[in-house]
Each structure stands twice: as C-alpha cells, then as structure tokens.
Amino acid sequence: MTQRRLIPGLKDVARTAxxxxxxxxxxxxxxxxxxxxxxxxxxSAIRQLGxxxxxxxxxxxxxxxxxxxxxxxTIANPFFALLAxxxxxxxxxxxxxxxxxxxxxxxxxxxxxVTRMRRNQVSGLLFVSAHYHTPELxxxxxxxxxxxxxxxxxxxxxxxxxxxxxxxxxxxxGQHLAEQGHxxxxxxxxxxxxxxxxxxxxxxxxAAAQAGAEVTFEMYxxxxxxxxxxxxxALLSLGRPPSAVFVSSGExxxxxxxxxxxxxxxxxxxxxxxxxxxxxxxxxxxxxxxxIRQPIAELGARAVELMLAASQxxxxxxxxxxxxxxxxxxxxxxxxxx
Amino acid sequence: MTQRRLIPGLKDVARTAxxxxxxxxxxxxxxxxxxxxxxxxxxSAIRQLGxxxxxxxxxxxxxxxxxxxxxxxTIANPFFALLAxxxxxxxxxxxxxxxxxxxxxxxxxxxxxVTRMRRNQVSGLLFVSAHYHTPELxxxxxxxxxxxxxxxxxxxxxxxxxxxxxxxxxxxxGQHLAEQGHxxxxxxxxxxxxxxxxxxxxxxxxAAAQAGAEVTFEMYxxxxxxxxxxxxxALLSLGRPPSAVFVSSGExxxxxxxxxxxxxxxxxxxxxxxxxxxxxxxxxxxxxxxxIRQPIAELGARAVELMLAASQxxxxxxxxxxxxxxxxxxxxxxxxxx
DNA sequence: CTGAAAGCGCTAACAG
DNA sequence: CTGTTAGCGCTTTCAG
Numbered sequence: 045m046t047q048r049r050l051i052p053g054l055k056d057v058a059r060t061a062x063x064x065x066x067x068x069x070x071x072x073x074x075x076x077x078x079x080x081x082x083x084x085x086x087x088s089a090i091r092q093l094g095x096x097x098x099x100x101x102x103x104x105x106x107x108x109x110x111x112x113x114x115x116x117x118t119i120a121n122p123f124f125a126l127l128a129x130x131x132x133x134x135x136x137x138x139x140x141x142x143x144x145x146x147x148x149x150x151x152x153x154x155x156x157x158v159t160r161m162r163r164n165q166v167s168g169l170l171f172v173s174a175h176y177h178t179p180e181l182x183x184x185x186x187x188x189x190x191x192x193x194x195x196x197x198x199x200x201x202x203x204x205x206x207x208x209x210x211x212x213x214x215x216x217x218g219q220h221l222a223e224q225g226h227x228x229x230x231x232x233x234x235x236x237x238x239x240x241x242x243x244x245x246x247x248x249x250x251a252a253a254q255a256g257a258e259v260t261f262e263m264y265x266x267x268x269x270x271x272x273x274x275x276x277x278a279l280l281s282l283g284r285p286p287s288a289v290f291v292s293s294g295e296x297x298x299x300x301x302x303x304x305x306x307x308x309x310x311x312x313x314x315x316x317x318x319x320x321x322x323x324x325x326x327x328x329x330x331x332x333x334x335x336i337r338q339p340i341a342e343l344g345a346r347a348v349e350l351m352l353a354a355s356q357x358x359x360x361x362x363x364x365x366x367x368x369x370x371x372x373x374x375x376x377x378x379x380x381x382x
Numbered sequence: 383m384t385q386r387r388l389i390p391g392l393k394d395v396a397r398t399a400x401x402x403x404x405x406x407x408x409x410x411x412x413x414x415x416x417x418x419x420x421x422x423x424x425x426s427a428i429r430q431l432g433x434x435x436x437x438x439x440x441x442x443x444x445x446x447x448x449x450x451x452x453x454x455x456t457i458a459n460p461f462f463a464l465l466a467x468x469x470x471x472x473x474x475x476x477x478x479x480x481x482x483x484x485x486x487x488x489x490x491x492x493x494x495x496v497t498r499m500r501r502n503q504v505s506g507l508l509f510v511s512a513h514y515h516t517p518e519l520x521x522x523x524x525x526x527x528x529x530x531x532x533x534x535x536x537x538x539x540x541x542x543x544x545x546x547x548x549x550x551x552x553x554x555x556g557q558h559l560a561e562q563g564h565x566x567x568x569x570x571x572x573x574x575x576x577x578x579x580x581x582x583x584x585x586x587x588x589a590a591a592q593a594g595a596e597v598t599f600e601m602y603x604x605x606x607x608x609x610x611x612x613x614x615x616a617l618l619s620l621g622r623p624p625s626a627v628f629v630s631s632g633e634x635x636x637x638x639x640x641x642x643x644x645x646x647x648x649x650x651x652x653x654x655x656x657x658x659x660x661x662x663x664x665x666x667x668x669x670x671x672x673x674i675r676q677p678i679a680e681l682g683a684r685a686v687e688l689m690l691a692a693s694q695x696x697x698x699x700x701x702x703x704x705x706x707x708x709x710x711x712x713x714x715x716x717x718x719x720x
Numbered sequence: 721c722t723g724a725a726a727g728c729g730c731t732a733a734c735a736g
Numbered sequence: 737c738t739g740t741t742a743g744c745g746c747t748t749t750c751a752g
Contacts, residue, residue: 053745064723069747078721094525096500100441101745104728109438118467122662125463129456132484144482146470162434187432298663305666324460325636328643330668391729402739407731416737439729442744 052093060089072097111141112190112351113161113169117149117267122323123294123340124172127195130344131170138348140167149175158184168351172196174267176237190355194347197239204350205363206343210240210320213336213368214247217290217318220334220370222255225378226316228286229259232275232300234293236264241292244320248290260286265296272299279315280307287379288316294323301329312377322371332373339366390431398427410435449479450528450689451499451507455487455605460661461632461678462510465533468682469508476686478505487513496522506689510534512605514575528693532685535577542688543701544681548578548658551674551706552585555628555656558672558708560593563716564654567597568627570613570634574602579630582658586628598624603634610637617653618645625717626654632661639667650715660709670711677704 058065063082071078071086078086089095103109114131116124128144135142143166147153154173158181161169168190173181182200185191191203221229231248233241241264249259263278265271272291276299279285291297297319304311311317311331319326322337346364353360396403401420409416409424416424427433441447452469454462466482473480481504485491492511496519499507506528511519520538523529529541559567567590571579579602587597601616603609610629614637617623629635635657642649649655649669657664660675684702691698 054747055745065746066723066725066748067721070722073747096497098442098745099498100438100447101728102747103438104436104442104730105745105747107728119457119470120464120467122460122463125460125466126458128463128482129458129484132457132482142482144466144470144480146467159434160437298666301666302663324662325640325667328636328639328668329663329666330670332668392731393729403730404732404739404741405737408738411731436729439744440731442746443729443731445731445744 052095054095054097056093057086057089057095060093061085108167109141110139111143111166112348113143113145113157113166113171115145115147115154115157115161115169115171115173117172117174118146119144120146121267121295123321123338126323126340127172127344130341131348132344133341134345134348138352140348147173149173151175151178151181155181155184158188162188166190168192168355170194170347170351173198174238174240175235190351192347192351192354194343195240199239202361204354204360206347206350207363207365208240208338208343209365209367210243211247213320213338214244214249214290215251216247216336216368216370217244217320218248218251218257219255220372220376221288221290221316221318222252222257224288224316224376226286226288227257227379228284228288229257230261230279230286230289231259231263232272232279232289232291232296233262233264234267234296244290244292260284267293267295269295269299269302272296272301273303274299276300276303276307280309285315288318288376291317291319294319294321294326297321297333301333305330312375313380316377316379317375319375320368327373329375331375334373334376335371336368337371338368342366390433392433392435394431395424395427395433398431399423446505447479448477449481449504450686451481451483451495451504451509453483453485453492453495453499453507453509453511455510455512456484457482458484459605459633461659461676464661464678465510465682468679469686470682471679472683472686476690478686485511487511489513489516489519493519493522496526500526504528506530506693508532508685508689511536512576512578513573528689530685530689530692532681533578537577540699542692542698544685544688545701545703546578546676546681547703547705548581549585551658551676552582552587552628553589554585554674554706554708555582555658556586556589556595557593558710558714559626559628559654559656560590560595562626562654562714564624564626565595565717566622566624566626567595568599568617568624569597569601569630570610570627570638571600571602571630572605572634582628582630598622605631605633607633607637607640610634610639611641612637614638614641614645618647623653626656626714629655629657632657632659632664635659635671639671643668650713651718654715654717655713657713658706665711667713669713672711672714673709674706675709676706680704 054065058068145157172195174196177198185201193205263275318334320336322335326333392403396406483495508530510533512534523539531543601613656672658674660673664671
C-alpha cells in the first residue's frame with residue numbers, strides 16, 4: 045500500500061464533475077458520446093484537477109498495454125539506431141509505444157528482457173540478436189506471443205520473421221567486383237555461426253564463381269571495429285593478397301578502413317572495398333564507400349505490421365525477405381594488374 | 383475486467399508451493415530469507431507454472447515503476463543514439479528500465495510524452511528538446527517530478543540540468559582557427575533561439591576577437607543536412623568568403639560537407655572546417671574532421687544520477703556543465719593567403 | 721444512458 | 737517469521 049495520494053484520480057474527477065467513475069472512464073476511452081454539457085463538466089474537472097490517467101492501472105485492468113517491445117544488441121550503432129527509429133515511427137503510427145532494450149548481445153540480458161516483456165506490458169516483441177543462441181532463449185522466444193524476429197534469423201524459433209535477402213546482397217557484391225575485373229576476393233564476415241553471415245558469403249562466392257573469380261580469403265569475428273582491424277592486419281600479411289574485399293558490416297568496416305588508412309593502403313587503387321550496410325554517411329568517407337543498402341524503414345514497418353497480425357490471433361510464421369540494393373560509390377575500381 | 387486468465391499468477395504459485403501469496407511476494411522481492419526448503423518449493427512452482435510477474439500490477443501497487451523516461455528529438459542521429467545508449471547503460475546499472483520517446487522536435491508530441499510520463503510509469507524524466515518552447519511545455523515540465531533537462535537548456539524550467547559547456551566549445555574552435563591564421567570565420571549555427579547555439583557563437587566570436595580575427599558570416603537553421611547545404615550555397619556565393627567555418631552540429635555538417643564536395647571545394651585547402659559534436663566516425667571522413675567532442679557517456683551517467691537524487695526528494699536545481707574538448711584532425715589548415 | 725461493484729495481479733500493513 | 741487483507745487506479749459487466 046502506498047501513502048494517501050495527493051494526486052487526483054478518476055474518482056476525484058468523477059466527483060468534481062458530478063458523475064460516476066464509469067462515465068468518466070467511458071468518456072475518456074471514447075466508447076461514448078456524452079451530452080455536451082456533461083462532457084464539458086468532465087473536461088473542466090480534468091483540467092482543473094490536472095488529472096492524468098495512470099497507465100499501469102489501465103493496463104492491469106485491460107490486460108494489455110498498447111506497447112511493443114524492441115530488443116536489439118545495441119543502440120550505439122547507426123544501423124540499429126535507424127532501425128529503432130523506424131520501429132518507433134511505425135509503432136507510433138499505430139498508436140503503440142515502444143519499450144526499448146539493448147542487450148549488448150549478452151545472452152543473459154536477452155533472456156531477461158524477453159522474459160520481462162513476455163507476459164507483461166508488451167503486446168508484441170520485435171527481437172534481434174546477433175550471436176549464437178542458447179536453447180533457453182529459443183524456448184523463451186517460442187513461448188512469446190506476438191513475436192517477430194527481425195534482421196537476423198534464429199534457427200528453431202517459430203514466429204513471423206522479417207529479414208533481408210543476405211544471399212542476394214552477397215551476390216550483388218560479388219557480381220560487381222567480378223565485373224570490375226577482380227578475380228581474388230576476400231570476405232570479412234561477422235560471426236560465422238550466423239545465417240546472415242553464411243548467406244552473404246554464399247552469395248558472394250556463387251557470384252564470383254559464376255564470373256570466374258574466387259573468394260581466396262575468409263575471416264570471421266564479432267561486429268566490432270577491432271575485428272576489422274585484425275582483418276586488415278591479416279589481409280596485409282598475405283603473400284598474395286586479394287584485390288578486393290567484401291565486408292559484412294559497417295562496424296567491421298570502420299576498423300578495417302581505419303587500419304587501411306594507417307597502413308597507407310590506397311582504396312580503391314590498391315584494394316577495392318564494398319560493405320554490407322549503408323547506415324551512416326558513407327558517401328562522405330574517404331573514399332566514398334560502395335555498399336549494399338538495406339531498406340531499414342521498411343523493416344520496421346513490416347515488422348510492426350506482422351507483430352500486430354501475430355498478436356491478434358494470427359500466429360503465422362510468415363517470413364519476409366526484404367530486397368537489398370547495390371549503391372555504387374568510389375571504393376571499388378578495377379584491380380591494378382588485371 | 384478481463385476474461386479468466388490462463389496465465390498463472392502469484393496466487394497459483396503460492397497454492398502450488400503451499401505458502402501464502404505474501405511469502406512468495408516477499409521472497410521475490412528479496413526482503414526475506416526463507417528456509418531453503420520453502421525457497422526451493424517456491425522456485426520449482428514458479429518454474430513449473432512458468433510464472434512471470436506482472437509489472438503493471440506491481441507498479442500499480444508500489445506506486446512506482448523503476449523506469450525512467452527519456453525523450454529526445456530523434457534517435458536516427460548518432461549523437462542522440464549514443465546518448466540513448468549511455469542513458470540506457472546508466473539506468474540499467476541502477477536497475478532502472480528506460481522508456482524512450484522520439485519527438486521529432488514536434489511540440490505536440492513533446493507535450494504528449496511529458497504528460498504521458500508525468501504521473502505514470504516513470505520515476506524520472508530525462509528531457510531534451512532542441513527548438514523554441516511553448517509556455518505549455520515549460521509548465522508541464524515544471525510540474526514533472528524527477529525531471530532532468532539534458533543537452534539543451536530551456537529557459538524557465540526549474541530542474542536539475544546537465545549541459546555541455548557550449549561557450550567553451552565555441553571558444554576552443556575560435557582559438558584553434560585563429561591560431562592557424564584564420565582571420566575571417568563563418569558560423570553555421572543551429573536554431574538561433576537556442577541557448578546552445580548562442581553560446582557556441584559567443585565563444586567563437588570572443589576567442590576570435592581576442593586573437594584579432596572575426597566572425598564575418600553567420601547563418602542559422604534547423605539541425606538538418608539541408609541547412610548545411612544551404613549554408614554551403616550561401617558561403618560560396620559570398621564576394622569575399624571566410625577561410626574557415628565552424629559548424630554547430632554533425633547533422634548540419636553532413637549537408638555542408640556534401641555540398642562542398644560537389645562544388646569541388648577543397649577542405650581544408652580552400653576552406654577549413656570544424657564541427658561541434660564528434661559522434662560518428664569523423665576520423666574516416668574526407669577529410670578527417672576536426673571537432674569539438676562532447677562526453678556523451680558522462681552526460682547519461684550524470685543525468686541518471688541527478689534524476690535519482692531529484693526523485694528521491696531532493697529537487698535541487700543543480701546545473702552541471704560538462705567540459706568539451708578539441709579533437710584535432712585534418713580539416714583545419716592555415717588559410718591559403720595568410 | 722448511467723451507476724455500483726467486482727475484479728486485474730501484486731504489495732505492504734497489520735496481526736498472529 | 738508467515739498469513740490475512742485492504743487497497744493501488746482503472747475498466748467493464750451488470751443492473752437500474
């Protein structure tokens with residue numbers, strides 16, 4: 045129990061307006077058209093008292109909260125920041141609030157957040173996690189109503205999913221590189237256990253093969269600049285280095301490009317570069333980066349749509365694959381000795 | 383009322399474990415050390431039933447929610463994304479959740495979100511808004527418990543505030559530019575009604591004046607790339623253009639730099655550039671951008687701290703000014719004709 | 721069309 | 737140390 049409230053409640057409004065709580069409640073929830081006079085009395089009572097409804101009480105009573113959960117690895121990454129913005133906007137348009145949680149790709153936190161959201165406030169959950177997944181997580185996810193997996197698939201989870209066409213992204217990159225005359229290509233991937241990583245690689249490899257080129261170097265690691273730096277180091281120590289590299293994420297690219305600059309490797313003269321993910325002002329980079337662009341706003345919108353459908357009884361396992369596109373800028377050029 | 387719940391509640395757990403609700407509740411809230419046996423029975427009842435506490439009920443009952451509100455203009459901007467990440471982390475460390483709302487600097491939304499958070503879920507509110515403020519907003523803000531204004535001051539609001547030392551940031555920029563030999567400097571600011579904009583300008587102007595330089599061009603506008611583009615256009619059409627420009631935000635800089643590139647204006651050879659705000663990989667830009675860096679993580683941490691203090695009865699009007707620093711890179715060089 | 725009253729699921733006095 | 741019980745503030749059935 046709490047101490048006597050000084051804050052006005054529905055009861056106070058009702059008393060002041062000379063009606064019952066039920067009437068005020070109905071009025072506020074717009075299930076009701078009141079005589080102008082009554083409506084006005086209620087309005088002014090509300091204003092006078094400075095009444096603000098208590099959302100917890102409302103949610104408790106209604107059994108739902110008009111809020112959706114969004115769980116992402118981190119928000120300090122342009123891609124996820126943009127994604128969060130897109131989800132927020134889409135949710136807002138449907139009158140839904142969003143509860144955001146960053147997990148840092150930490151399995152405990154993921155489980156914790158999913159649990160927290162599971163039966164609570166949330167009418168649906170948009171989830172993205174980019175690392176190896178424990179059975180517990182998968183189980184928790186499968187117990188979650190209104191779940192939509194986004195951006196990254198998780199094997200074993202049965203839910204609606206909105207993903208990108210990673211294979212085609214890899215293909216586009218491979219094709220472009222091969223067209224420019226590259227024959228030896230490197231792939232710097234994210235975590236190797238992720239389907240997205242493998243798909244991007246497969247697309248790259250297949251497109252290359254079809255054009256008579258090949259992927260001569262592969263390396264995997266976390267979505268972090270440090271991984272890019274290591275990749276650069278590895279690349280530079282190769283006896284017969286590739287003439288182009290396809291980097292699987294913006295974060296990795298940051299470290300890679302930085303290391304390349306420090307080593308005074310000219311891009312694209314010495315090494316061509318193409319990155320998966322076009323978040324951030326890549327056109328202002330040195331050099332402007334050729335990239336595979338993912339439609340982020342669309343991801344957010346589709347996800348919210350599917351979530352609504354899923355939570356309204358239609359637990360479809362729809363999987364949508366959003367197309368990606370190649371954005372040509374200046375980090376790819378024919379290799380020096382073609 | 384809702385339909386009969388199939389979901390297990392505290393009551394079910396209590397029955398299954400053969401204890402009372404109170405005991406389970408206390409156990410869960412850790413105010414209590416139970417005989418190992420009892421504790422174990424409760425644990426397994428919880429597991430077996432798949433019990434998940436209802437946060438709304440808890441919040442309603444407790445009168446608080448261990449959640450803080452964060453309202454920012456947009457999350458699709460590296461600075462605010464980083465800020466949100468910092469706040470999330472600081473809040474998480476204190477066991478607090480965060481409810482995020484992006485307002486797009488829309489006055490109605492701001493008012494709406496503040497109201498929504500005001501008496502509700504939220505134990506405190508971290509608020510940032512970067513535009514002209516209506517009296518209604520100021521009033522609503524002053525009625526908010528646990529409010530902390532961050533990043534941008536709002537005249538008339540009495541609350542704790544965590545801001546950056548904008549004046550000093552401007553000063554640092556002016557000093558650096560003057561040292562490099564610039565005598566005619568341009569200021570491309572954000573909205574002119576903001577204290578932060580005026581402070582940055584004042585710092586720049588004073589530092590310039592003291593070094594015998596002057597601000598020969600000023601322009602103000604929204605925090606958007608389009609404003610930067612317009613500024614570039616204006617700058618380029620000047621009869622006697624300045625040799626350096628201080629841009630008041632990263633968003634504006636994006637448009638400005640882009641336009642400069644398109645017009646083939648060499649930076650820093652033809653025009654030196656320094657930007658307030660070091661979010662995003664500015665070191666990879668063409669050229670690497672000299673910037674005034676703001677300690678974002680510290681902002682988040684201090685804000686959460688002050689919020690906690692403010693909501694725990696100490697409604698201090700503490701105002702903390704976080705120091706900023708100059709990060710020299712390659713976008714500033716002596717002017718051609720010194 | 722409006723009011724009384726029974727919960728929503730949980731916490732916290734208060735008693736035992 | 738544990739159980740009983742009265743709410744937290746709102747929604748909604750059910751009478752009137």
